[in-house]
Amino acid sequence: MAWACGIDPLAFRLKNYAEVEPITGKPFSSKALRACYEQGAARFGWAKRSLQPRQMRDDAGLLVGWGMGTATFPALMFQAEARAAIRRDGTGAMEIGAHDMGQGAWTALAQIAAAGLGLDIDRVTFKAGTSDLPDAGIAGGSAHTATAGAAIHSAGAAVIAKLAALATGDERSPLFGAGNAGVVARDGKLFRRDDGNRGESYAEILARAGVADVEARGTGAPNPAAMEEYAMHAHGAVLAEVKVDPELGQVRVTRMVGAFAAGRIVNPHLVKSQLFGGAASRSGSRNC
Numbered sequence: 686m687a688w689a690c691g692i693d694p695l696a697f698r699l700k701n702y703a704e705v706e707p708i709t710g711k712p713f714s715s716k717a718l719r720a721c722y723e724q725g726a727a728r729f730g731w732a733k734r735s736l737q738p739r740q741m742r743d744d745a746g747l748l749v750g751w752g753m754g755t756a757t758f759p760a761l762m763f764q765a766e767a768r769a770a771i772r773r774d775g776t777g778a779m780e781i782g783a784h785d786m787g788q789g790a791w792t793a794l795a796q797i798a799a800a801g802l803g804l805d806i807d808r809v810t811f812k813a814g815t816s817d818l819p820d821a822g823i824a825g826g827s828a829h830t831a832t833a834g835a836a837i838h839s840a841g842a843a844v845i846a847k848l849a850a851l852a853t854g855d856e857r858s859p860l861f862g863a864g865n866a867g868v869v870a871r872d873g874k875l876f877r878r879d880d881g882n883r884g885e886s887y888a889e890i891l892a893r894a895g896v897a898d899v900e901a902r903g904t905g906a907p908n909p910a911a912m913e914e915y916a917m918h919a920h921g922a923v924l925a926e927v928k929v930d931p932e933l934g935q936v937r938v939t940r941m942v943g944a945f946a947a948g949r950i951v952n953p954h955l956v957k958s959q960l961f962g963g964a965a966s967r968s969g970s971r972n973c
Contacts, residue, residue, distance in 0.1 A: 688736070688738070691736070692736075693734065693736060694752065694753055695722060695726060695731060695753060698722070698753075698755060699719075699722065702718070702719070705916070706916035706918075709916060711914065711915055711916040712914075712915055712916065713915065713916050713917070713918060714760070714911065714915035714916065714917045715946070715948075716918070716920055716946070717920065717946035718755065718920040718921075718922070718946065720944075720946065721920060721921050721922040721944040721945060721946055722922045722944075724944045725753075725921075725922040725923070725924050725942055725943065725944035726753075726922075726924065728942050728944070729751075729924040729926075729940075729942040731751065731753070731924060734751045738750070743928060746931075747928040747929060747930055747931070748928065748929040748930075748931055749926065749927075749928055750926070750927045750928075750929065751924070751925070751926055751927075752924070752925050752927070753922060753923065753924040753925070754922075754923050754925075755920070755921070755922060755923075756919075756920065756921035756922065756923055756943070756945065757918050757919070757920050757921075758827065758918060758919050759917060759918055760827075760828075760831065760917035760918055760919055760948075761825070761827070761828035761831070761832075762828055762831050762832050762835065762905065762906065762907040763822035763823060763825075763828060763832045763906075763907075764820070764822055764832075764904070764905075764906045765781070765783075765819075765820060765821045765822040765832045765833050765835070765836040765904065765905040765906065766781070766819040766820055766821070766836055766840075766902055766903070766904050766905070767779060767780065767781040767819050767821070767833070767836040767837045767839070767840040767902065767903050767904075767905070768780045768781070768818075768819050768840060768900065768901075768902050769798075769801070769802065769837075769840035769841050769843065769844040769900065769901055769902070769903065770844065770898050770899065770900045770901075771802065771844055771845075771848055771887050771891070771898060771899050772891070772897065772898045773888055773891040773892055773896070773897050773898060774888060775804075775808065775873050775886060775887050775888040776804070776808050776809070776810065777798075777799075777802040777804045777808060777809045777810070777844075778809065778810040778811075778812070779795075779798035779801075779802065779809060779810070779811050779812070779837055779840065779841070780811075780812040780813070780818045780819060781794070781812075781813050781818055781819055781821045781833055781836060781837060782813065782814070782815060782816055782817075782818035782819055782820055782821045783813045783814070783821035783824065783829070783833040784813070784814055784821075784824045785813070785814065785824075786824060788829075788955075788959070789952065789955040789958070790824065790829055790830065790833070791811070791813060791814075792952060792955065793830055793834070793951040793952050793955060794811065794813065794830070794833055794834060794837060795809065795811040796951055796952060797834045797837045797838055797951060798811050798837050798841065800838075800841070801837055801838045801840070801841020801842060801845075802841045802844070802845070802870070803841075803845065803869075803870030803871050803872065803873065803874075803875075804872075804873050805872070805873075808873065819836070819902065821833045821836065822905075827919070830951065831905075832905050833905060834905065834951070835904075835905030835906075836903050836904055836905030837903070837905070838903070838905075839903025839904055839905060840901055840902055840903030841903070842903065843901035843902065843903050844899055844900065844901035845870045845875075846865045846901070847899045847900075847901055848870075848875065848887060848890055848891075848899050849863075849865045849868045849870075849875055850865055851890055851891070851894045851896075851899070852868070852875055852885065852890045853865065853867070853868065855893065855894070857893060858885060858890065858893070859877070859883045859884065859885055860875055860877060860883065860884065860885065863877050863878070863879075866878075867879065868884075873886055873887050873888075874886045874887065875887070875890065919945070919946060919947055919948060920945070920946050921943060921944060921945035921946060921947070922943070922944050922945075923941065923942070923943045924941070924942045924943075925938060925940070925941045925942075926938070926939050926940035926941070927939070943960055945960070
């Protein structure tokens, strides 16, 4: 269609750029597609593309074609619940019935658990994968991390709030009077937001309170009001180079560049693996 109109495919997409979701008319909760186009095109070298077909060849005489497309996927979330605990020895635990089918969910969710509890990951016992644990929803694509991760984050915040209540309500604590919202958790300690030098460890708080641990649950569920008000999608741009042997008709994908507005990245290594795996499976070539 872009070729029939005599304009560049990227320019064609920018002319038809949707500021709101076309079907519903709802505004997007976030949309960075223009930035994806810009960064992807710059890294690919798109400005050198010829508008006319069959004008580009490599040194071996193969025809070279450059194409691009837009990636979009709805940002889905389901109902989920997680259970968190902080123990007197300064360790933590997180339990959720999430499943790992080889996509690295166990690693990503354990990282979210550690961050939510304010502990190093080696100080957290992460349990998942059995039906006797709190329901984590379904393990479906990108919704899995968003759903289970939100429940884990919520459970971590809830148990930290319980721990903070023990400390801020105790006159013997350096956190006394700060209130739950006036403390921050990191490295197994609670600190006052207004004075980072005043704090104490989880172990000290629980030992003084005379309790072995504190527990809390958290849920991960979409906000119905937000889902009614906004269209939620992740966006991206994919640019590909294809070489064709004009005599044999052999087609090979030789290069591919993707730029994605994927939201918060939990583990860069897992994301890189997913992007490379997705590109390879869709191109049908190992040379991308």
